[in-house]
Amino acid sequence: MTPDLRVRIGELELKNPIMTASGTCGYGDELSDYFDISILGAVVSKSLTLKPKIGNEPPRVAEVACGMLNSIGLANIGVQAFINEKMPKLNKLGALIIVNIAAKRVEDYVALSEALAGNASIRGLELNLSCPNVKEGGIEFGTDVRTLSTIVKRVRKVFPRALVVKLTPNVTRISEFAKAAEAEGADGVTVANTYVGMAVDVYSREPRIHTVTGGLSGPAIKPLTMAKVFEVSKAVRIPIIASGGIFVWQDVVEYMIAGATAVEIGTALFTKPDAPAGFLKSMGEYLSHENVSAVSELIGSLRAKLENVPHLKRG
Amino acid sequence: MTPDLRVRIGELELKNPIMTASGTCGYGDELSDYFDISILGAVVSKSLTLKPKIGNEPPRVAEVACGMLNSIGLANIGVQAFINEKMPKLNKLGALIIVNIAAKRVEDYVALSEALAGNASIRGLELNLSCPNVKEGGIEFGTDVRTLSTIVKRVRKVFPRALVVKLTPNVTRISEFAKAAEAEGADGVTVANTYVGMAVDVYSREPRIHTVTGGLSGPAIKPLTMAKVFEVSKAVRIPIIASGGIFVWQDVVEYMIAGATAVEIGTALFTKPDAPAGFLKSMGEYLSHENVSAVSELIGSLRAKLENVPHLKRG
Amino acid sequence: MPGNCFLESAIIVQTREVAESTYITGLKSRLIAPLVTPGQFLMVSFPETSDPLLPRAFSVCDATADTLSLFYVAVGRGTRRISKLKPGESLVLNGPLGKGFPEMRSAQKIWAAVGGSGAALIPILARAASKTSADIHFYYGARTGKQLVGFDEAANLEYATDDGSKGFRGNVVQLLIEKMKNGMPDLLFGCGPTPMLISMQKEFGARVPTYLSVETPMACGMGLCQGCPVRKAGKKDYYLACKDGPVFRSNEIEFEADL
Amino acid sequence: MPGNCFLESAIIVQTREVAESTYITGLKSRLIAPLVTPGQFLMVSFPETSDPLLPRAFSVCDATADTLSLFYVAVGRGTRRISKLKPGESLVLNGPLGKGFPEMRSAQKIWAAVGGSGAALIPILARAASKTSADIHFYYGARTGKQLVGFDEAANLEYATDDGSKGFRGNVVQLLIEKMKNGMPDLLFGCGPTPMLISMQKEFGARVPTYLSVETPMACGMGLCQGCPVRKAGKKDYYLACKDGPVFRSNEIEFEADL
Numbered sequence A, B: 001m002t003p004d005l006r007v008r009i010g011e012l013e014l015k016n017p018i019m020t021a022s023g024t025c026g027y028g029d030e031l032s033d034y035f036d037i038s039i040l041g042a043v044v045s046k047s048l049t050l051k052p053k054i055g056n057e058p059p060r061v062a063e064v065a066c067g068m069l070n071s072i073g074l075a076n077i078g079v080q081a082f083i084n085e086k087m088p089k090l091n092k093l094g095a096l097i098i099v100n101i102a103a104k105r106v107e108d109y110v111a112l113s114e115a116l117a118g119n120a121s122i123r124g125l126e127l128n129l130s131c132p133n134v135k136e137g138g139i140e141f142g143t144d145v146r147t148l149s150t151i152v153k154r155v156r157k158v159f160p161r162a163l164v165v166k167l168t169p170n171v172t173r174i175s176e177f178a179k180a181a182e183a184e185g186a187d188g189v190t191v192a193n194t195y196v197g198m199a200v201d202v203y204s205r206e207p208r209i210h211t212v213t214g215g216l217s218g219p220a221i222k223p224l225t226m227a228k229v230f231e232v233s234k235a236v237r238i239p240i241i242a243s244g245g246i247f248v249w250q251d252v253v254e255y256m257i258a259g260a261t262a263v264e265i266g267t268a269l270f271t272k273p274d275a276p277a278g279f280l281k282s283m284g285e286y287l288s289h290e291n292v293s294a295v296s297e298l299i300g301s302l303r304a305k306l307e308n309v310p311h312l313k314r315g
Numbered sequence C, D: 001m002p003g004n005c006f007l008e009s010a011i012i013v014q015t016r017e018v019a020e021s022t023y024i025t026g027l028k029s030r031l032i033a034p035l036v037t038p039g040q041f042l043m044v045s046f047p048e049t050s051d052p053l054l055p056r057a058f059s060v061c062d063a064t065a066d067t068l069s070l071f072y073v074a075v076g077r078g079t080r081r082i083s084k085l086k087p088g089e090s091l092v093l094n095g096p097l098g099k100g101f102p103e104m105r106s107a108q109k110i111w112a113a114v115g116g117s118g119a120a121l122i123p124i125l126a127r128a129a130s131k132t133s134a135d136i137h138f139y140y141g142a143r144t145g146k147q148l149v150g151f152d153e154a155a156n157l158e159y160a161t162d163d164g165s166k167g168f169r170g171n172v173v174q175l176l177i178e179k180m181k182n183g184m185p186d187l188l189f190g191c192g193p194t195p196m197l198i199s200m201q202k203e204f205g206a207r208v209p210t211y212l213s214v215e216t217p218m219a220c221g222m223g224l225c226q227g228c229p230v231r232k233a234g235k236k237d238y239y240l241a242c243k244d245g246p247v248f249r250s251n252e253i254e255f256e257a258d259l
């Protein structure tokens, strides 16, 4: 018996829990050199902004222990070019498409969502709230619960399909942000974006990426995001999409056991662009071996006494 | 010309910036099998509590990518046994001793500090504020600025020598906590303790450490703590002691360039208990090669345009 | 004990596959080898990478004046990696660590039950016993005959296999129960999987002076991290496996309930 | 371009040290080798470890029907690791990636300036030129003669060394300036350290059709990450080195000011 791999994010049914992460799969079509992207649960686009953005000066990437720092600066072709040039290609490739958007002003999130709402083959929206809020003196949208609520409330009004809020992990208690997203009607939360990190060249004494600090991704962050997925799973009922350091199929299973409904593969694609195909195969074998008939049975199935968890007691 | 390695934390002069981290060097004497611990800037004791503590149930440690999770639960012999049994040994070994203390109530921090103030060969105190505050429903002391201020203020009154506050990194903006410590008269801050992390065994579906979540240490966290050291260095004038993922001598230099005055070696000791001796040698060679006559010249010497740093703009 | 433990970069002499994914690796060790007593262990680490990060614990399988060997089952990344190293390549050893089995005395009758990677102790125990003229018998258990490794060092050795494919049919504890019908040893040693140790504690702990070598996760092996607690019998307190053990008198410890 | 790039596990045939910490490693490659054009590159990754994590970029040094080679200087952990792999061990290759040098036409007079690891391109360019009967001359610079590697593949090759220990005394750009006094090539190629490329752009960019192979940090090499920007000449915009390059027409790009 082949295990049932389907999972749901709100009304959106994914054929399996494996998605690609925003900004790590180009616009999706680049991956089709390596495997058939229609086998994925979903492809998540690079963060799109209203106007095209050229991004930050180099260096934009640097390797660190079991991870990398990036500071791309949201380089992207803009929402219109994406709809006109990329959507037809992606549709032809048979991919289920979720579009990730980013902005520096609340109004721009709304404008972006309106622009995308009309295209029915955009099956879901993921809000990247990790950008500096220009009005509030550069505080990240995602580190202020009030602003997050406002954005989700307003986007929810204009976008009728699956709405997912991608949370930043750089906060004291991420579950508060997840609860706010749930309260405003989000269908799911992505836990989480990258962690603020930094590296220095000891000879030049310069930072190894132009913006000094950048986002840490890769296996290094997996235990951290795992703890956050677990925390959020105890705080909300909407599905969680886990994103952080998934490099082997076991990581997918770990995240689901900890409470995730789906996962996003990011940095792993840089080394193994066909990794999602391998994960799907191995997951199937694992489920059969463990006599699990539906992957959804894994979700939140951690065997643990909650009274032992200091991290949760805090909340 | 041999470079001058001395650095200062308040009135305390260290012969060099290399210290061992609390909880990773036993009580200090265990290391003397491997090298002469009197060559260190300082030895920081395991966190001591008023009464001995047996600690958490196993498993207490688990390896993850480029790091480890721990949940020791402050197992320690208690402050009195430390003073009576360990201090004489450490004094004989010629180590400069900083004692780290932890408690679940503000009064206990004060009582511990009083007990230690009388012993002049305890040259400094490091406050571990990562424990759950029993009175405030289990919130970590270190994640609430008000409580941190209260503890530092009250300890400052009873402990006359170097007072260092060890900050938890599990907060949105660590520099606020550093500022509060500085305002209440701390001589320095340690940036930072471990990060909340988690790992799961996919076959048993059990957490890999008993308390489900634990503290992540090792190279995985170095870029994160580096960014926090940099952030704090822009916010306070008191010295910063960096602690997080130092595994090679370059890491020591990176932290100092980012703004640290001294560093603590932690998890690296488990693989290479004599690592500090090697770092001292290599640091000396680096300084000579770079024509730096005093190690203190490295502190905060990062060559970077601050207007490029999104992370700082937030504050 | 300053000066009794060493960090040593040790050159690999050879690695033999002695059973399915089971290896013995011999290393040159000038500093550590001469000091090891049976039941002591080493922490083995890998130069040039942070992944795997932590050192791995291994009992010393045998030790002479300047060489020692490890006996291990390739279960994960660390052990697989060691098994693939070529002669001439090196590993970093930290040891000898911990407290081993009690010293054996002349004519003492000792039974040692071993299983899985616990068989590592056969050569070093046999050598120590012959040195002090102790009378040691080994009882070596496995699921099936194919997993058993032949050790020439042990003169008196009996096998137990679950499937009866070699020696006694049943586990090693059942074999010992049989044997005890005809007389008791002076000392009983146990080294193997935790369920085997638990069962030895239950069956023999009260009848024979029994010493068990326990396995717990370890981050440092030197008493630095407090990561390796072993419950003290009847007390709300812990030993550290790495400093107080790994060998404990059976009646001094309790195993965790959920094991 | 679906179907034009491959992930391939390639077996190492041999590794030779050709100059101080400089190596050529040959690999069996059935899928990628037949497709490579000069100037294209591969991303090379390491199975079984997350440290190093990211793949490393290497130009293809030479490629035949089923083998290809890499020419590299062991500067860091990735390159050191590759240099130590034994024949029979494998590496994962992703390629061929990027846009290489323009196709050479018969009788076209082409000068290729190379330095450092840019010398990797001598064999593959020589092979391609001979196939189309283009007339290619190589100018190969280094600090000192000891760093120069001999390539039998190149019929016309002149050296430049800073210390004059071999060939022309001076850098390769100064050598080209000398040569141009007696006539100009139809095309000029450059591959080497960024300062050399900057100097070629300044000296020759306006006078000769010049193509430069740029090196930037790369995380993916496939256009997935946007990590490898190269400034478009005269515009507030970037190319991606991995997809739009690594070879660019000199007048299309600007180098970063602080390099």
Ligand SMILES: Cc1cc2nc3c(=O)[nH]c(=O)nc-3n(C[C@H](O)[C@H](O)[C@H](O)COP(=O)(O)OP(=O)(O)OC[C@H]3O[C@@H](n4cnc5c(N)ncnc54)[C@H](O)[C@@H]3O)c2cc1C
Pocket (backbone or CB within 6 Å): C041, C052, C056, C057, C058, C059, C060, C071, C072, C073, C074, C075, C076, C077, C078, C079, C080, C117, C118, C120, C214, C215, C216, C217, C218, C246
């Ligand atoms: C005192 C002591 C002596 C030991 N002596 C030997 C020996 O002589 N020969 C031998 O083969 N093994 C021995 N072990 C066990 C050995 O340390 C582990 O098998 C080894 O760490 C596995 O490393 P790995 O990287 O191959 O596996 P990993 O990839 O780290 O793990 C593979 C599996 O082993 C488990 N594991 C990891 N570390 C330990 C550990 N310390 N204890 C128990 N399970 C673990 C993991 O949970 C996992 O299921 C000893 C352990 C201790 C504590």
Ligand SMILES: Cc1cc2nc3c(=O)[nH]c(=O)nc-3n(C[C@H](O)[C@H](O)[C@H](O)COP(=O)(O)OP(=O)(O)OC[C@H]3O[C@@H](n4cnc5c(N)ncnc54)[C@H](O)[C@@H]3O)c2cc1C
Pocket (backbone or CB within 6 Å): D041, D052, D056, D057, D058, D059, D060, D071, D072, D073, D074, D075, D076, D077, D078, D079, D080, D117, D118, D120, D214, D215, D216, D217, D218, D246
């Ligand atoms: C398109 C392209 C083609 C290349 N072709 C070759 C080649 O044929 N032969 C060759 O020897 N090298 C080539 N390089 C450079 C090569 O990718 C780097 O030297 C290599 O990544 C170093 O890996 P490492 O792990 O040994 O060094 P690391 O430990 O990663 O770094 C060592 C040093 O190299 C620097 N470095 C790391 N990555 C890069 C990079 N991508 N570009 C520039 N500097 C870097 C680091 O900052 C550090 O100073 C090429 C690079 C690119 C982008």
Ligand SMILES: Cc1cc2nc3c(=O)[nH]c(=O)nc-3n(C[C@H](O)[C@H](O)[C@H](O)COP(=O)(O)O)c2cc1C
Pocket (backbone or CB within 6 Å): A021, A022, A023, A024, A046, A047, A070, A072, A074, A100, A128, A166, A192, A193, A194, A216, A217, A218, A219, A221, A243, A244, A245, A246, A264, A265, A266, A267, A268, D225, D226, D227
């Ligand atoms: C190069 C790079 C670019 C990224 N760009 C974006 C982006 O545009 N929008 C976004 O929401 N997340 C972006 N991310 C974050 C990833 O989507 C993902 O959440 C994060 O990298 C953690 O997962 P990983 O460890 O699997 O990479 C980017 C990550 C990387 C490494």
Ligand SMILES: Cc1cc2nc3c(=O)[nH]c(=O)nc-3n(C[C@H](O)[C@H](O)[C@H](O)COP(=O)(O)O)c2cc1C
Pocket (backbone or CB within 6 Å): B021, B022, B023, B024, B046, B047, B070, B072, B074, B100, B128, B166, B192, B193, B194, B216, B217, B218, B219, B221, B243, B244, B245, B246, B264, B265, B266, B267, B268, C225, C226, C227
């Ligand atoms: C096993 C272990 C035990 C620790 N115990 C303590 C402790 O008792 N008190 C404390 O302040 N920090 C403790 N820490 C944190 C370390 O002192 C250090 O700040 C942290 O591990 C980060 O540094 P590293 O990556 O170099 O290990 C402990 C860390 C580890 C790994």
Ligand code: FES
Pocket (backbone or CB within 6 Å): C217, C218, C219, C220, C221, C222, C223, C224, C225, C226, C227, C228, C240, C241, C242, C243
């Ligand atoms: S393993 Fe670290 S104290 Fe025992």
Ligand code: FES
Pocket (backbone or CB within 6 Å): D217, D218, D219, D220, D221, D222, D223, D224, D225, D226, D227, D228, D240, D241, D242, D243
């Ligand atoms: S290296 Fe990733 S886009 Fe060029």
